[in-house]
Amino acid sequence: AQTVTQSQPEMSVQEAETVTLSCTYDTSESNYYLFWYKQPPSRQMILVIRQEAYKQQNATENRFSVNFQKAAKSFSLKISDSQLGDTAMYFCAFSNAGNNRKLIWGLGTSLAVNP
Amino acid sequence: KAGVTQTPRYLIKTRGQQVTLSCSPISGHRSVSWYQQTPGQGLQFLFEYFSETQRNKGNFPGRFSGRQFSNSRSEMNVSTLELGDSALYLCASSRAEVEHEQYFGPGTRLTVT
Numbered sequence: 001a002q003t004v005t006q007s008q009p010e011m012s013v014q015e016a017e018t019v020t021l022s023c024t025y026d027t028s029e030s031n032y033y034l035f036w037y038k039q040p041p042s043r044q045m046i047l048v049i050r051q052e053a054y055k056q057q058n059a060t061e062n063r064f065s066v067n068f069q070k071a072a073k074s075f076s077l078k079i080s081d082s083q084l085g086d087t088a089m090y091f092c093a094f095s096n097a098g099n100n101r102k103l104i105w106g107l108g109t110s111l112a113v114n115p
Numbered sequence: 116k117a118g119v120t121q122t123p124r125y126l127i128k129t130r131g132q133q134v135t136l137s138c139s140p141i142s143g144h145r146s147v148s149w150y151q152q153t154p155g156q157g158l159q160f161l162f163e164y165f166s167e168t169q170r171n172k173g174n175f176p177g178r179f180s181g182r183q184f185s186n187s188r189s190e191m192n193v194s195t196l197e198l199g200d201s202a203l204y205l206c207a208s209s210r211a212e213v214e215h216e217q218y219f220g221p222g223t224r225l226t227v228t
Contacts, residue, residue: 033215045205045219091158095215101148102171103207103217105158 002027004094006106013082014114020067021077021109023092029053031097034068034075039108040088048090051075053097082113116142119220121206127226133194136223140187140208146170147189148217149181152203161204164189193225201227
């Protein structure tokens, strides 16, 4: 069975600094998708970034980038120039390729950006 | 383009009752998935519907059911509510054939007393 592990329940960072959130996963599949979602306090889940397993190039979305290490089954999220609005729960999620839309989730990392 | 909408946003029910939650996907999205979010178990997949057919199902008891209509709107139903069903129920939609990204609604907060 596929699993997703986020080993950092809580993290904090100073505004304008860089922070990296860790995620590891386990699967026997060769093609799949990985995602980072953000859930601000009392607000809805937002897709931050996605990575397709067959692509070697790491995905980037503005201040958000990932370090995808397929052999190590690692998928970390780097947030540069942290902003107060980045304060949220961050979830790492896995999805098989094909017609399956089932997301398997990590337990999340609570990130606090301090002024 | 309007996002995913869910109704109602908050619901309080008593043990033994049943409840129906509604989800309207983003226009043009044909896949709708449902997730349960609790502090103890985190996010768990309930089921996915595509073109009115259940395409995938998570490990939940038969009390949890759903359906999808021809306009892609989806409902989920929980019968014989238990205290442990208290949770945030999230609906997500995707364009299915093209993308694997799922876009989430604000959720329905269900409290069972």
